[in-house]
Amino acid sequence: MTATDIRRTAGDISALADFGIEVPSWAYGNSGTRFKVFATAGVPRDPYEKIEDAAQVHRVTGAAPRVSLHIPWDRVDDFGKLAAYAADQGVSLGAINSNVFQDDDYKLGSLTNADPKIRAKAVAHHVECVDVMRATGSKDLKLWLPDGTNYAGQDSIRARQDRLADSLQKIYAELDDDHRLLIEYKFFEPYFYTTDIPDWGTSLLHCLALGEKAQVVLDTGHHAPGTNIEFIVAQLIRQGRLGAFDFNSRFYADDDLIVGSADPFQLFRIMHEIVRAGAHLPDSRVNFMLDQCHNIEPKIPGQIRSIMNVQEATAKALLVDGDALEAAQQSGDVLGAHAVLMDGYNTDVRPLLAELRESQGREADPIGAFARSGYLERIEHERVGGNQASWGA
Numbered sequence: 119m120t121a122t123d124i125r126r127t128a129g130d131i132s133a134l135a136d137f138g139i140e141v142p143s144w145a146y147g148n149s150g151t152r153f154k155v156f157a158t159a160g161v162p163r164d165p166y167e168k169i170e171d172a173a174q175v176h177r178v179t180g181a182a183p184r185v186s187l188h189i190p191w192d193r194v195d196d197f198g199k200l201a202a203y204a205a206d207q208g209v210s211l212g213a214i215n216s217n218v219f220q221d222d223d224y225k226l227g228s229l230t231n232a233d234p235k236i237r238a239k240a241v242a243h244h245v246e247c248v249d250v251m252r253a254t255g256s257k258d259l260k261l262w263l264p265d266g267t268n269y270a271g272q273d274s275i276r277a278r279q280d281r282l283a284d285s286l287q288k289i290y291a292e293l294d295d296d297h298r299l300l301i302e303y304k305f306f307e308p309y310f311y312t313t314d315i316p317d318w319g320t321s322l323l324h325c326l327a328l329g330e331k332a333q334v335v336l337d338t339g340h341h342a343p344g345t346n347i348e349f350i351v352a353q354l355i356r357q358g359r360l361g362a363f364d365f366n367s368r369f370y371a372d373d374d375l376i377v378g379s380a381d382p383f384q385l386f387r388i389m390h391e392i393v394r395a396g397a398h399l400p401d402s403r404v405n406f407m408l409d410q411c412h413n414i415e416p417k418i419p420g421q422i423r424s425i426m427n428v429q430e431a432t433a434k435a436l437l438v439d440g441d442a443l444e445a446a447q448q449s450g451d452v453l454g455a456h457a458v459l460m461d462g463y464n465t466d467v468r469p470l471l472a473e474l475r476e477s478q479g480r481e482a483d484p485i486g487a488f489a490r491s492g493y494l495e496r497i498e499h500e501r502v503g504g505n506q507a508s509w510g511a
C-alpha cells in the first residue's frame with residue numbers, strides 16, 4: 119500500500135505538522151541508576167550545550183520546538199541570554215521544572231515539611247522558578263513533589279496535605295496571568311510508605327482548590343502496573359485539567375525508557391483519547407513533553423527516536439475512522455468498533471511521516487539525517503568533561 123492509498127482509505131495526518139513535543143534538558147547529560155552513571159563522550163558541559171543538542175532533535179524531526187529546563191541544574195547568570203541563544207538555535211525554552219529533592223533540608227519533606235522554615239525555603243525556590251519564567255518567556259512551572267514518608271505513624275497524612283495546600287497557594291499566588299502551575303503525581307519513590315501527591319486524584323484536588331491555572335501532569339511511568347492510563351487521560355480532559363504529559367516507557371516502575379518502546383499499543387491508546395478530544399491541537403494547551411534518561415543508548419538519537427515514536431502513535435490515532443468508530447459504538451457493535459480502532463493501530467504510518475518531513479524540506483529519515491550530519495563526531499571531539507544530568511551546571 120502506498121502512502122496515497124493509506125490516506126485515501128483512512129483519515130489524514132496533516133495535524134501532525136503543528137504537533138510539537140517538548141524535550142527535557144536532562145536527557146542530554148549523563149545519567150544512570152542508583153548503581154552507576156555511565157559516562158558518554160560529548161555530553162553537554164552547560165545548559166547552552168544542552169540546548170544546542172536539543173536543537174539538533176528539532177532540526178531533523180521538525181517536531182521538538184521547545185526545551186524544558188530544570189532549576190538548579192540549568193541555572194545560569196542570565197536567563198534572557200539563554201532564551202536568546204535558544205531562539206538562535208531555532209527552539210524556545212519550555213516548562214521550568216523545580217527541584218526539591220536534592221537538599222538535605224528536605225529529608226522529611228519540602229512543601230509538606232512540619233518545619234515552617236523549610237516549607238518557606240521550598241516555596242521560595244518556586245518563586246525563583248517563576249522569576250526564571252519571566253526571564254525566559256516560559257509559561258509553565260512544573261512541580262514534581264518527591265515528599266512522602268517511609269513508616270506508618272511517621273507523620274500525619276492529613277496534616278501534610280494541609281501544609282501542602284497552604285504551600286501550593288503561596289506558589290500559585292506568584293504566577294502571572296498567563297502562567298500555569300503543572301502538578302505531577304507519582305505513586306511511590308523516593309519514599310515508600312506514603313507519597314504526598316501519589317495519584318491523579320490528589321493532584322486534581324489540589325488543582326481544583328487552587329484555580330484554573332493549576333493543571334495535572336501525567337507521567338506515563340508514575341502508575342502502578344496495570345493502571346489504565348488512557349482512562350485517566352479521558353477523565354482529566356473532561357475536567358479541562360490535563361496540563362501536560364511526561365512521556366516515557368516502563369517495564370517495572372519509573373524506568374524512564376524511550377516512549378513507545380515498551381508498550382507502543384498503550385501509547386496509541388493514549389493518543390487515541392487525545393485525538394478524539396482534539397487535545398493534540400495547539401490551542402488545547404496540553405504540553406506534550408518527554409521525561410526520559412538515556413542511560414545506555416546514545417542520547418540525541420534516543421530523543422529523536424522518542425519524538426518519532428510519539429509521532430507514529432499520533433499518526434495512527436489520526437487515521438482511526440472516527441465516523442465508523444462512532445457508528446459501531448452507537449449500535450453496540452463491540453467487535454466492529456474494536457476493529458475500526460485496530461485498523462488505525464495496524465497501519466504502517468512511516469511512509470506518511472516520511473512524506474510529511476520531505477514536504478517540510480527535511481530528510482525522510484531523522485535518525486539517518488542526524489548520523490550523516492557529523493554533529494556527534496564534532497561534539498565528541500570538542501566537549502571534554504561533560505556533566506551528569508542531575509548534577510549539571
Ligand code: PSV
Pocket residue numbers: 215216262302304337364372409
Ligand atoms: C522523578 O520521578 C522525575 O522523573 C519526575 O518524573 C520529574 O518529572 C523528573 O524527575 C524531573 O524532575
Ligand code: MN
Pocket residue numbers: 262302337364409
Ligand atoms: Mn516526570
Ligand code: MN
Pocket residue numbers: 304337339340372409
Ligand atoms: Mn519520573
